[in-house]
Amino acid sequence: MYGPNDDFADDYNSYEHDAGERQYEGHSGDPRQDLEFEKHANNPNYHIPDEVRSFILHFQRCMKEAKIFEVGNCYETSYPKLTERYFKTEPWPLPESVILLVEKDVVFMILYKELYYRHLYARIQSGLTQEQRFESYYNYCNLFNFILNAEGPVPLEIPDQWLWDIIDEFIYQFQEFSKYRSKLNNKTDTEIEILKQNPKIWNVHSVLNVLHSLVEKSNINQQLEVYATQGDPDSVAGDFGRNPLYKMLGYFSLIGLLRLHSLLGDYYQAIKALENIELNKKSLYSRVPACQVTTYYYVGFAYLMMRRYQDATRSFANILLYIQRTMRLLPPTSYQTDFIKKMNEQMYTLLAMCLTLHPMRIDESIHMQMRDKVGDRHGRMQKGDIAAFQECFVFAAPRFLSPVPPNYDVPLANYHKEPSMLQTKVFLEEVRQQLLIPEIRSFLKLYTTMPISKLAAFLNLSEEEFRTQFLCFKHKMMNLVWTKGSSGLDGEFQAASEVDFYVDGDMIHIADTKVAARYGDFFIRQIHKLEEMNRTLKKSELSLHQQ
Template sequence: MSFYYEEYEEDFNNPSDPYVKDNLDSRPDGGYGQHMIPDLVQDFLLLLKKAIIERNVYDIQNLYENTFIKLSESYYSDSPWPEKEEVEHLMPEDNNIFIILYKELYYRHIYAKCQPTQDQRFDSYFNYCHLFNYILSSEKPVLLELPNQWLWDIIDEFIYQFQSFSIYKGKSQNRSAEDEELLAASPQVWNVHSVINVLHSLVDKSNINEQLKEYNSGRDPDQVAGEFGRQPLYKMLGYFSLIGLLRLHSLLGDYYQAIKVLENIDLNRQQLQMMATAPVLACQTTTFYYVGFAYIMMRRYSDAIRTFTNILVYLQRTRQMYHQYRTFQMDLIEKQTDQMYKLLSICLALHPQRIDETVLSHMNEKMSDSMLKLQRGDLKEFENVFKLSCPKFLSPVVGHYDNPLSNQPSGPKIDPWKHQMKVFLDEVKQQHPLMEIRSYLKLYTTMPIEKLANFVDLPEDEFKRNLLCFKHKMQNLVWTKGQSGLDGEFHSGSDVDFYIEKDMIHIADTKVARRYGDWFLRQIHKFDELYRIISNINV
């Protein structure tokens, strides 16, 4: 099957078309300028092509994760890699998939280090179309093997470039009339339906959901994987596409569907099961970040706190191991980690509960002042923290270009970020008076309603409504068991509880006292085990 770009394919292969950059005439050597490619870069390209043809995953991984990054820093820190024509002239033998994969690296580098032009945005889209059609249109599994990190980066970059194009399309400033006309004439380029179609096609082709169901039942996933799903290329692309759909639905504001697509993944395991043999840390952090954020927007704060705490504990324990193999993804991982700490502080301000001591200690070091403001109900601080920690939301409909020369899409222009911010702040404003009430409830065991109403400077009737609101807001849908992250039961997550009898409030502290003895016993056993290992090494 062929999809996504059929109506543009003829134009894409036509050098005179505005979709395609053609700078060959400007080169003094008649076109290709291969002598401008440094020898080390030529050697890298030849070795990468050889490794891809031979399906040598070990060499591909080393070239991709180490050599490519070093060469980029040395020769192309602020400029693009050699263009496709130069690489084709260097290696005239026909190898279509190598050129497609090289262009994927080429455009990704432009997005990371340069400012992509509109033509480059279009070209990158068409290159992804070629790549996915090559993988999905074949009647038999294609003879291609890539390391898991590269496969994840393909899906991650595909969604990122769609996100970047959507933001670019929504901003009409500083665009020429020709660019506006081209945008108006090509509504299918980086269309949200095309992106979703790609991800679902990869999921279906790999039978990944059926494999996950078998895995969760303790059976062999290969029994239902099919001819394509047994191949690592298709299996991992299918798995990463599920995470991509989680991210995409979150960006579009459909949080229920975001978690729904992961219903066959056990989110309550600290390590995702398909990653056991070859973990991709960027995939893990992305998964927990977007799941936790979706829980926040669904007002499931207990689940969000559990999600963030699980991955932050894991990151702390594996920090030393991953940082010695620092890749370009580590900057993104560290950014998402900081965002998760900020989101966790929001959750704890709105829904206080006990969390892991190491995570709490690290969070206090990073943002103690901000946490105090959040706990006091500072609306401006909630807005600032949310702004720094939320993803860049997208609207599925950017606008209609009825008049391409007007430089402005017609129809209403909705800022998705402002919309999501309003939804979040509306919830915070509803809880704002409850924070003060909670602080007073923690000071007493019995108190007249009238007296407490005077403390918070509210009429007694309105104060009773706030008490009812407090009960309601502390009732959360909390995951207890089940495969889907949407499963759950209603539980009260408040650290104080109360009931009213004859105009008196009876208050009880629901905090469970710390069991220090258990903690010390665990530490003793841990040091005993460490001493035993060291003793054996010395022997």
């Protein structure tokens, strides 16, 4: 566990002390883009459009007066509209211009800078300077120090959606900085020297420190534990945990830890971060669609990499059903809509991979959607096409990162793809071990007994090679499956195959393990539902007639 956040304050103070001595490369390399950017981004005297000026003042006033509904409306509706109208390809007004407008409101300026730098990352990615990446980091230092170092809960009300976006963007910018510092080919000597001198900037320990500190400050794990037993979470929340700001930041930090550990390739620790969250029950703690989608995506992916295919399939199927219901409720212009659409495509691909390695029955509507979206690649994977597995994994997996900076003293190169290449290699090695399992399963379904030599001949293998594959089949089809409890790491070992077998001498004895579905019971239940519906309709009709 990590201690207090003091290293953030130290980093910030040292940065302020020698900021004047530092040199940054402030251009993207595209003269037109640089000219457009500098037109107002580097000019504090730039005239802010009247509509934008009015919005900023209204936003600040709502924040000061703690009008949570109005703040949410400014953040989710007005801000995106103004972005599309005025700042689609340009940055928002420079903080130095805005601070004069809001009379040096320190807290509002920290939150404005969070939006300002987030917009830069989203819209001006290719033109981001090293200085801007550093400044964004220090602004997060200020924000989290303000929240965590206060003696009591800070008087700040922020909508859940914005709180989730803060945690989500914090991890995203760390991910982008890790990629940035690993791409050394096009960096100047000055940039590399600055990176060498500032190893604490976007350091993995600092990021973990923030997330763990928010979890501890909010007592969110204790609250979730009591909530799971139908108790009152406030009884263990403490002063900070009862405050909605700290409670939701604590909850979202757990999801952030899940994501961060997954990006680092530590899947056990990723699932462990959620050990007090019951994923298979509806929760009152999160009503943010993007958070729900992120949670199940990373949980499902972690299960996939841990070879818990049944749990991975369940996670993906559950969230894909949720997306089917939720997408209609989101406004078409919402940035969440684009995010969820992208994740939707990735999860259908991951689901196809799971079902190839571990066939099982899923919801018919999800199965049809999967067939429409990834039917061709799914078919290729079922035929044992390694290239199809690799193509799907590269498309659907998260962009992994290295927790440590590269060695700046070796010949310059780009190292940002190495973590992803390593994870791809690990996954494909697992796939290669299972390539013959679908074919073996198909033969076993046709017989009740057969000689080992005969089945080995069908597969063009020697008896020794076949026995190895047979043992592999037995081993790979035994999965740890979650059955009860809040921890996703818990489970029971279950045989996944619909056929089982044992070897007696040179003979294989085969038996079905799955009982055929009892369709009669299903139709009887539907008939009873129809009769109940008819009775209800007749009662309604009678009451209307009497009126």
